[in-house]
Amino acid sequence: MPTNETDGMVKSNGAGSPRGPVIYASDPWLPGGPSQKAPRQLLNESERARLTAISSIVCFKKGELIYREGDSAAAAFNIIRGVVTTYASGGHIAAFLHPGDLFGLSEEGRYINTAKATTAVEAYRLPVAPLRRILLSDADVDSHVIVKLCHELRQAQRHALLLAQKRAAARLAMFLNLQEHLQAARGESTAEIYLPMNRSTIAEYIGLSLATLSRTFGSLAARGAIAARDLHHVKILDRAAIRKLASLGKGKRGA
Amino acid sequence: MPTNETDGMVKSNGAGSPRGPVIYASDPWLPGGPSQKAPRQLLNESERARLTAISSIVCFKKGELIYREGDSAAAAFNIIRGVVTTYASGGHIAAFLHPGDLFGLSEEGRYINTAKATTAVEAYRLPVAPLRRILLSDADVDSHVIVKLCHELRQAQRHALLLAQKRAAARLAMFLNLQEHLQAARGESTAEIYLPMNRSTIAEYIGLSLATLSRTFGSLAARGAIAARDLHHVKILDRAAIRKLASLGKGKRGA
DNA sequence: CGCTCGCTTGAAAAATATCAAAATCTGTGG
């Protein structure tokens, strides 16, 4: 068994299941506070129906490996519920994926990164062969893929922007902003920021040591900028402070 | 005059000019040393002819601003000669663009970043209106755009990977590797790495202060890992050392 | 010639990494 990519428990795609694959893409980076603007669903009914026909639903337990870099890519996934983390070669974290996100795509024959379930995950599993047939035959889906890629590109660029910050507090502030905007883009409440991943995962994502990240959380809380209900729920108390940290690294440098 | 986007000197698109727009995309991240594998041209003759028909050739002087974030996007560009640097909002550097690269695209109505000529630049200028017509009418070009976007996405992810490194030497080593691979992908010689941008630009790109970057260059040279012919030409002497630095941050941590 | 701009170098200060121990959380089994 070269991969455990099929290890996820398979549920029948029957009654009571969601209505079919959903792909969201919208620009979550609106200036100012997060907006509740509804995300844009990229697939129309007919496209969704065709994708549903070839898909099954799989579940992964928290922490479970979904696929490993280099495994031959048998399927792509579309998240229904939960959060997935992808790791680039070298062990660094490439992205956090949420419901509506698509992953396991954009490789040629083999997966180019490793995917792990950060929380319990439920997802559509889309076998590549039929998926490719659909993509090739439908020009509309093609253009949706373009939109999705632009979306991911912006994400990656924001990640780079975050990592280019020199101060730990600036990185964490940008990270929190990012999560909040993504939440808003998904149509979820932004009363509180939900951080499904654990501290070491965040530390890796924003390029800090675990100890420094912990201290930085503490320092922001001590300053009254944020309040942590528990390890996975943070509230921004002083938005101006967070924004200032995030925008130009503690506001020392002139704009 | 809301934008100087048309300030570049316009050359007649006549005899002696290159044969038409060229878009390259290939995976420059082949393991091991750089390869001389030829880059893949994405456009066929007919596509190129149609793009040529709507394009003019423009030139920009070294340091000249090509367009600014927020300007209304009148045209995209395809580089013939020279290097362009794009700046994300906040002044951070998003990417370095080379001949065969396309930029000024993937915005909606307005440019989302700022582009500046890092060296003297010659480029095809593709007005958006006719360009859009071509893209909409041609499914093939569509799929080429997808390939190109995947390419840019990988680039951005590598940039993030680079920035996630904690030690300055590791970042610089990754940067040099990256430039070398890109050179190889473009079919240029890799006897020497050409760095068209100045030191502060590199410093921004890899998220270090100018002083630290300078010291790190010096330190790598002192260790015999690299040799700098001048500020824009570097040779890797000890490839193993560079690779070790680039792969796991000085090799302290187990794989 | 004197200028500015870009790069290097120096010294001190600040920030972060590292190593290690204590505290807290999570999930499991009784």
Place this chain on the structure above:
DNA sequence: CCACAGATTTTGATATTTTTCAAGCGAGCG
């Protein structure tokens, strides 16, 4: 529901690294 074991997170002390501020150097240019 409680107690326990293992994993995760916080906190502490110290060592490195990087930033910062400032001064020098050199090339290109008016």
